[in-house]
Amino acid sequence: MAAPRQLALFDMQDYRQHKKYLDGVFKTKAELIQQFREEGRDQIYHVLSFGGGTQSSHLLEMHFRGEIHYDYIIFSDTGAEPDFIHEQVWWWRHRQRQVGNTTPFLITHHSSMERGLEEMLMRYILTDYQRFQMPVYCNSVNEDGEIKAGGMLPRQCTVDFKIVPVKQKARQMVLQRHGLGPKQMIPNNVAFIIDIGFSYDEIRRINTYQSPQYDYIRLAYPLVEANETTEDSIKYLEVNGFPTRRSRCYLCPFNCAAERNIGMDWEEIIESEPWSFVKACWFDTKLREVQATGTKIMRSIPYLHYSRRPLSEVFAQEYQLLSSAYKYELSRWIAEWQEYIQAKWGAGKDGIKHAGNHSR
Incomplete structure (x- = not known):
């Protein structure tokens, strides 16, 4: 059996050797x-897509220290972040003022x-709107009526509710900067690089x-280029005494049990934001009720x-106690x-759509 040191050598991460880089799925910022x-x-x-969590906070602090340049910092509110993520966003805005960054x-x-996302889910539940943009876990029913575990729906919510709004806002700001209206074309010599806080x-x-929306916008992944992991970003923030809570939505299917040790868990939502947990349970139940009607794709x-x-x-x-406590609020x-x-x-x-076609 190989010694731990030898195994570590085999496990060394280098984005340049990763299939996604070799296949051209992403490029370095210098290449872009x-x-x-x-x-x-x-x-x-240069734009930072700021999520309020660990990795994008790592990049933001690097910007404050002059180690990376941004022309705009943009936070897209998904409408479903826990309050503690909004608190971290405001903490970083306060730090920006403290360090004199403009x-x-x-x-x-x-x-x-x-x-x-709350509006998307309510629209899905209460109207004939068909688009569903969350990576929920699924069960399937075969021809014999037997229920089997399926996969997950695609994780489109990050793109639709975080990345695309950041692109649109950046475009709007630069059009204004060039004295152009919202429907005018970006000048031919202008481009955008938006940094996304994905880690290795x-x-x-x-x-x-x-x-895919704009040919003059490219996405970069500086933490991947640095071969930095999520844990590296957390350690960076801890060493400096900065907030370290992971960015996520309160109803995210990637919330897990605490013992899975991935930094996001339902127990944290229950303890920190019990009202959000009650709402998540309501959405969870309603989605299956709507699916059972057969009116959805x-x-x-x-x-x-x-x-x-x-x-x-x-x-x-926990649900029994909290659903009773928040019955009126719900x-x-x-x-x-x-x-x-x-x-x-x-x-x-x-809960039934009465007129008009709003399923676009």
Whole structure:
């Protein structure tokens, strides 16, 4: 058996040897800059897609220290972050003032569903809207009616509710900077490089360096280029006494059990934000109720928990206590959403879309 030191040598990470880099799925920032210059785009704006969590905070602090340059820092509010992530965002905005950094620090959101993932889910539940952009765990039913564990839906929410809004906001700011209107074209010599805080251990999440929406926007992954892991970023923040909570949404299916030790768990949501946990349980139940009606394209049975069991059963004791404690808040929250969805997307209080085609 190989000694631990020998094994470590085999496990050494180098993005240049990774299949995704060798296959051209992503490029280094230097390569992107050279590519733009060859296209005649010599005015390049550098943007940080800030998520409020560990990796993008690592990059932000590097910017404050002059180790990496950004023209814009943009946080896209998904509408489902726990309060502690918003608190970290404000902490970093305060630190920016403390260190005297003047880079524009902007907050944006989805262009049509301004209230984010909660609005998307409510729209899905209360209208005939068919698009579902979360990586839920699924069970499938075969021809004999037997239920079997399936896979997961694609993780499109990060792109749609974080990365795309950042692109749109950056484009808007640069158009204004050049004295142009929102529907005008970006000048031919202008380009954008948006840094995404994926780390080397998340290299599987990298699908492209080219923005499918805009040919003058490219995506870079500086922590991958540095062969830095999530744990490296956490240690960097810990050493400096900075916040270290991982960015995620309170209902994210990638929340796991604490013993899985991936930095995100349902127990943290239950302890830190019990009201958010109650909402997650409600969404978890409603998604299966809607799927059972047969009115949605999705035929798989969705679950927010990796065990493919209802959240309210996985954490039965906690749910029993919290659902009782937040009974009034839940009833009021549902009523407010029904009114909002009815006014904006045409759904009635009975949860049925009555008029118009809003399934786009």
